[in-house]
Amino acid sequence: MELPPEANAQTVNALVRREWGRLLSSLIGSLRDFQLAEDSLQDALESALIHWQRSGLPRSPSGWLLQTARRKAIDRIRRNKNFERKSAEYAALITMEQDAPEPPEDHSIPDERLRLIFTCCHPALEEKSRIALTLRTLGGLTTREIARAFLDKEEAMAQRLVRAKQKIAAAGIPYVVPDAEALPERLASVLGVLYLIFNEGYAATSGDTYLRHSLCEEAIRLARILHALQPGEPEIMGLLALMLLHDSRRSARSNMEGHMIALEDQDRRLWHADQIAEGIELVEQALALGHAGPYQLQAAISAVHAEAPSLEATRWEEIVGLYDIFLQQQPNPVVRLNRAVAVSFAHSAEAALTELSSLNSELAGYQPFHAALADCLRRSGLLKEAQAEYGRAIELSGNPREREYLALRISKM
Amino acid sequence: MKYLALIYAATNAGPAYGTPEFGEFMKGYETATQRYRADKVLIAGEGLKPTSTATTVRVRNGKTETMDGPFAETKETLGGFYLLDCANLDEAIKYAAMIPSAKFGCVEVRPVMEY
Numbered sequence: 001m002e003l004p005p006e007a008n009a010q011t012v013n014a015l016v017r018r019e020w021g022r023l024l025s026s027l028i029g030s031l032r033d034f035q036l037a038e039d040s041l042q043d044a045l046e047s048a049l050i051h052w053q054r055s056g057l058p059r060s061p062s063g064w065l066l067q068t069a070r071r072k073a074i075d076r077i078r079r080n081k082n083f084e085r086k087s088a089e090y091a092a093l094i095t096m097e098q099d100a101p102e103p104p105e106d107h108s109i110p111d112e113r114l115r116l117i118f119t120c121c122h123p124a125l126e127e128k129s130r131i132a133l134t135l136r137t138l139g140g141l142t143t144r145e146i147a148r149a150f151l152d153k154e155e156a157m158a159q160r161l162v163r164a165k166q167k168i169a170a171a172g173i174p175y176v177v178p179d180a181e182a183l184p185e186r187l188a189s190v191l192g193v194l195y196l197i198f199n200e201g202y203a204a205t206s207g208d209t210y211l212r213h214s215l216c217e218e219a220i221r222l223a224r225i226l227h228a229l230q231p232g233e234p235e236i237m238g239l240l241a242l243m244l245l246h247d248s249r250r251s252a253r254s255n256m257e258g259h260m261i262a263l264e265d266q267d268r269r270l271w272h273a274d275q276i277a278e279g280i281e282l283v284e285q286a287l288a289l290g291h292a293g294p295y296q297l298q299a300a301i302s303a304v305h306a307e308a309p310s311l312e313a314t315r316w317e318e319i320v321g322l323y324d325i326f327l328q329q330q331p332n333p334v335v336r337l338n339r340a341v342a343v344s345f346a347h348s349a350e351a352a353l354t355e356l357s358s359l360n361s362e363l364a365g366y367q368p369f370h371a372a373l374a375d376c377l378r379r380s381g382l383l384k385e386a387q388a389e390y391g392r393a394i395e396l397s398g399n400p401r402e403r404e405y406l407a408l409r410i411s412k413m
Numbered sequence: 414m415k416y417l418a419l420i421y422a423a424t425n426a427g428p429a430y431g432t433p434e435f436g437e438f439m440k441g442y443e444t445a446t447q448r449y450r451a452d453k454v455l456i457a458g459e460g461l462k463p464t465s466t467a468t469t470v471r472v473r474n475g476k477t478e479t480m481d482g483p484f485a486e487t488k489e490t491l492g493g494f495y496l497l498d499c500a501n502l503d504e505a506i507k508y509a510a511m512i513p514s515a516k517f518g519c520v521e522v523r524p525v526m527e528y
Contacts, residue, residue, distance in 0.1 A: 122502075124502060124506070170524060171502050171524050172414045172416075172499075172500075172501045172502045172505070172524055173501065173502045173503075174500070174501035174502065174503050176501075176503070178503065182503065182507075
């Protein structure tokens with residue numbers, strides 16, 4: 001099959017996007033070297049663009065890429081002056097080449113992505129590096145794309161990635177799925193990274209809107225992969241559900257001018273029903289497993305909102321109950337703040353004010369606290385006090401859209 | 414891979430000498446050392462006398478200069494070390510977490526250079 005050049009580049013790019021993580025995870029497994037694996041796969045892609053244009057798509061494009069990348073790795077190891085250090089991997093590659101001269105079938109390529117994600121999210125790496133490395137190696141995003149999403153210079157992001165890969169090699173971070181003892185803590189780190197990627201896109205304080213949303217999509221895609229690799233792990237299901245439920249509101253969260261719209265003012269007909277259905281099903285399955293963790297509880301709360309036809313018709317008592325369980329697990333002031341807001345709708349704004357006043361010292365510099373306090377004061381008819389609190393919230397906000405929204409609240413009073 | 418576990422703690426942190434807690438603390442070190450030995454990862458391990466006994470040495474223009482005290486005046490000081498031979502960083506972290514001083518101070522895990 002002959003392919004026109006532009007179609008070929010598109011085919012290769014689409015394939016790369018889909019298969020990058022799996023191919024790279026397999027290569028790292030045999031090469032034990034992140035940088036060498038990435039460079040060799042990059043070499044293979046360049047070859048693919050030339051060869052496929054000339055001879056058409058091979059029968060197993062992924063298998064072709066993997067075999068070519070292994071051959072490129074052999075070349076790279078031979079050329080390297082530290083040849084001896086890689087002699088074991090080199091010998092293994094040669095054996096692999098002799099045993100299977102044909103490219104492997106696509107479906108027979110070993111999937112090592114679980115090992116890869118645990119390594120990329122290792123707590124011995126700096127948090128931002130974990131995010132960048134996960135997006136680069138598992139997501140197949142380019143360094144430029146990652147830099148743009150995080151408003152960093154491409155050069156700085158490239159250096160960060162190189163340093164992270166060097167630390168993995170030099171400090172001996174293993175390429176393994178952690179043992180049962182270490183798994184809960186390490187899984188928490190992986191889920192934390194995925195949620196940070198999602199929030200980087202979702203909380204969009206600045207930057208390219210299109211790229212921002214692609215971060216949300218990427219986080220969801222990676223969570224799906226993780227869910228498929230580690231099925232039945234309730235917190236993975238909880239996180240995936242949480243992200244789907246949040247993302248289902250993306251079209252209703254801002255208007256044409258990019259102004260943010262609060263949950264209570266959103267046009268619920270714009271919420272994406274398919275994502276809601278999937279999110280609810282996932283969180284129900286997860287909770288049925290009987291180990292309710294923080295992601296599942298947040299997803300459950302989000303699910304109650306998603307099911308409600310309006311703010312008034314929301315089952316607020318249920319939300320307060322979910323926050324009570326959440327508070328038992330994580331007794332922190334931010335969860336108490338969110339619970340107080342739920343109380344304001346379940347019972348009254350006055351009841352919520354009592355709870356909010358006890359948080360004053362702990363959350364004095366926290367913008368959402370002052371915004372919530374202002375709302376409850378306004379709804380209790382204490383307009384003068386409300387105005388002062390909206391003022392505090394505006395002072396503390398780093399987001400121009402949010403400041404506009406709060407100013408609108410004052411003018412509407 | 415070899416890893417050096419550097420044990421840092423503030424001088425007055427941790428249980429005071431002569432208290433039952435101090436006894437527990439020292440027993441914790443014994444238990445850790447025994448475990449390292451049993452798992453065949455222990456190469457060396459020592460506790461250090463306080464920084465008030467330290468002398469810092471520099472050679473400048475061929476001349477040896479000595480100074481009283483540690484290289485850097487910090488709240489948390491180096492109090493001891495273990496040199497461990499582990500399969501990877503995860504194993505080194507697991508063993509480092511068994512060091513009793515990690516509960517109030519911290520342990521820096523550094524891979525040893527290989528030539």
